[in-house]
Amino acid sequence: MSVITAFAIATFTMPERIGVDASGMLWLLPLAASIAVVYKATKLQKIKAANFIKESTVLFCSIVVFMTITALVLLALSWLVT
Amino acid sequence: MPPRPKDKQVVLLLTVGLLAWLIPGAGHFILKEKRRAIIIFVTIVLTFAIGLYVGSIGVINPVTAKLAYSAQIMNSPMVAALGRFTVKARYSVFGKPNEVGQIYTGIAGLLNLLCIVNAVYLAHLRKTEPSGE
Numbered sequence: 001m002s003v004i005t006a007f008a009i010a011t012f013t014m015p016e017r018i019g020v021d022a023s024g025m026l027w028l029l030p031l032a033a034s035i036a037v038v039y040k041a042t043k044l045q046k047i048k049a050a051n052f053i054k055e056s057t058v059l060f061c062s063i064v065v066f067m068t069i070t071a072l073v074l075l076a077l078s079w080l081v082t
Numbered sequence: 083m084p085p086r087p088k089d090k091q092v093v094l095l096l097t098v099g100l101l102a103w104l105i106p107g108a109g110h111f112i113l114k115e116k117r118r119a120i121i122i123f124v125t126i127v128l129t130f131a132i133g134l135y136v137g138s139i140g141v142i143n144p145v146t147a148k149l150a151y152s153a154q155i156m157n158s159p160m161v162a163a164l165g166r167f168t169v170k171a172r173y174s175v176f177g178k179p180n181e182v183g184q185i186y187t188g189i190a191g192l193l194n195l196l197c198i199v200n201a202v203y204l205a206h207l208r209k210t211e212p213s214g215e
Contacts, residue, residue: 015140016137018179031185034190034193042196042197
């Protein structure tokens with residue numbers, strides 16, 4: 001087994017270090033992007049690069065904005081309760 | 083006796099569904115939706131790989147994380163082999179990496195389930211829609 005292969009396999013056997021601070025929320029972004037891309041790939045009648053990118057970007061932004069609003073509402077609620 | 087058209091239709095739908103489960107995007111590929119298939123394959127495999135990279139292969143655990151595993155298995159039946167390996171080798175991961183890894187691999191599986199249903203539906207539509215004659 002070559003060193004590169006061993007290194008590639010090793011990266012999948014040790015978990016990464018992720019902080020529990022607010023920056024951990026950034027992991028939402030790639031996931032939202034993949035959801036937007038796959039959803040639009042199944043929904044659009046015809047896949048054309050420009051239209052596909054536009055539609056996926058709009059959906060991605062909608063998800064992020066909605067999640068941000070939800071987070072802010074929850075933060076406000078927790079601030080009111082505590 | 084030759085198979086009836088309805089039997090052929092069922093076989094086609096099952097083949098498309100099974101292929102779409104075996105390899106993400108393969109269902110669309112045999113329906114000649116190549117662009118769709120490539121987008122689906124790349125996105126789902128990448129999402130799944132990010133999940134494994136973040137949380138390690140220990141995030142696939144059919145014993146202690148059954149709910150996440152039921153979503154992860156929708157990626158491909160190969161996940162079952164990986165799950166068996168992680169249980170046997172006692173890979174375990176905890177905390178935030180486990181959460182993020184399970185969410186990524188689980189969502190990748192659920193997205194593939196969406197694609198399986200979509201591919202089967204497309205195959206069904208193509209057989210039932212009027213030929214235009």
